[in-house]
Amino acid sequence: MSETYAKSAVRALEGDMVVAEAMRQINPDVVAAYPITPQTEIVQTFSEFVADGRVDTEFIAVESEHAAMSACIGASAAGARAMTATCGAGLALMWEVLWCASGMRCPITMAVVNRSLSAPLNILTDQTDMMGARDAGWVQLFAENHQEVYDNALQAVRIAEHPDVLLPVMHGLAGFVLGHTLGRLEILPDDVAKQFVGQYKPSHSLLDINHPTTFGAYDHWDYFFEHKRQQWEGMNNALKVISEIGQEFGRLTGRYYGFVEPYMLDDADVAIVIIGSATGTAKVAADRMRANGIKAGVLKIRCFRPFPPQALADALKGRKAVAVMERSSCFGGETSPVSAEVCSALYQRSLPIKVVTYIYGLGGRDTVPDEFCQVYRDLLKIVDTGVAEPIFRYLALRDY
């Protein structure tokens, strides 16, 4: 490559620290946050930055996650760049005001250190929290590794504040697996990171007393629908903006981002579609299958909201069977949140690919390469027999 990239520092940080470090560089005007395992290190570390005067941020140590989001909405409406971070139960407690944030077009950004939802109580990772918020009008990104945690945190600000989008962004990272483990990553110099995220220029502000604005008006049947449509447009526009900013970030760092990331997929017969930190394990499994002459590949989804059906269909076109890995417990559908999107994308484009769904890794259960290899072997059997049933399966689950 002929391009010259910004000179970055190589660091080893825990995932939560990566988020805090990105927040330090972003230097938001207001952070309102509440501690919850396994997100706590973000709040603690950022509090130290505030206490040491390393950021200009006013930090509000609120009394709940609902209050965290409520304060962020007030701050954002007042024209501030506002951020928070949470996970699991905290995201669930925020649920009502997630919709207020997006409906009021507040470009708040939030790291979600993915954690399961009670009951039973479990503090470890799965993606049920963000899947529960998937329809709340927030852009949703997921990271596979520490580098992506950092890169998503910076890009999230640009995506959210883009005038064609003006929607909040949440970006997920696996609790403990990424949040509490050390990972290698490259961190941009502060000035380069600051330059990339730029200044927030709000179109309206609660503090603009010369142009008084009513925020959060009561909307009846006569306008509510049109306002929701505008939100839909913002979400659709996000597809273009996410792509543009992913390219701009690539020109800066050498790390280009899109909606999905294919791995060994071009000639693959069987593929795993997956989100988040277990992608690396699936890649190892694909390598092993390839070593045995099996054409196996992986498609990682980075951007779940807005969902990128065309990118997904383009990547999966020509595969014979696909396993959608679902790390969430969303009950009652024929498949699952991710799988339903995949099936829709393929069906609408008349791609005759067999699709099965595997629920895996709930409540922090580790998934090892052998188990993904078994998924590939299951897919090969489906290809051989032409029979996909059962289309809903559990991976590495004890059978009582």
Add this chain to the structure above:
Amino acid sequence: MAIRLTEICNQEDRLAPGHRACIGCGETIIVRQVLQAIDSPVVAASPTGCLEIVTSPYPFTAWRMPWIHNAFENSATTLAGAETAYRSLVKQGKTEDRGIKFVVFGGDGATYDIGLQFLSGVVERGHRLLYVCLNNEAYMNTGIQRSGATPMGTWTTTTPVGKVIPGKRENRKDLTAIMVAHHIPYAAQAAPHAWRDLMTKVQKAVAIDGPSFINVLTPCPRGWRYDTDKTIALSKLATETCIWPLYEVIDGDWKLNFRPSPKRPITDWFQSQGRFTHLLSPENKHLVDEIQAIVDREWDRLLERCKAS
């Protein structure tokens, strides 16, 4: 700032006429009194409720000033976010310091009940804002349901007067005292008939570099069941019966602002509103006696507190 009626009358109201409040609504009277008392730019917030829906039916707004509604429970925190943003942006030189005051107008349901945790957090953290509770003693927007501010014996649609239960069985909580227990620099009770007292309290409250709370009794013709021209008369009667004492607590010092002479019996209060009609029946006399005893006890305790300070 001295409060002169002639000046107030010549001010442009920051809450425009033409809003959709009921005839005789106490809320909009009080909101105008509060805003007229403040000689600075104001950014306000309201929770979901009567005031919110009557002032902001899109595409109209009655607010000639910045105003935000977020959800039902979180107005204090929403405005605390805006207030924090203001401090941050001023500190960084990103916006000019224009002496903006921040005021929440929340009903008793949003304040005593669903939003209590949010209010508590905001006060404990010392955000510089005034929280005005428009206390009409029930959830009026949803149709007169009981709240933690509803006094004992009151008829509401969720404390109906039935064959075995005569209205609300529990007494209201003392939210003003709860705010005082937060070591809030300024807390007060007010009522709209005592407009000069109310506006003076607002001026004291917004002058403070920290949180302040004013609990304002807010007569509601629909919910209290009275004729729409009696709003101010009932506000006065509430103070004369000691149902709603007027006082202020400045840095923990209690001060009584009005001492009725003579103190009128609560039967006068019960006779004035349809929500208490059942209490006038002979079989409920024991209830009236019990409530009178509670009112007397609370009044005596208040006098003690004011004497001690």
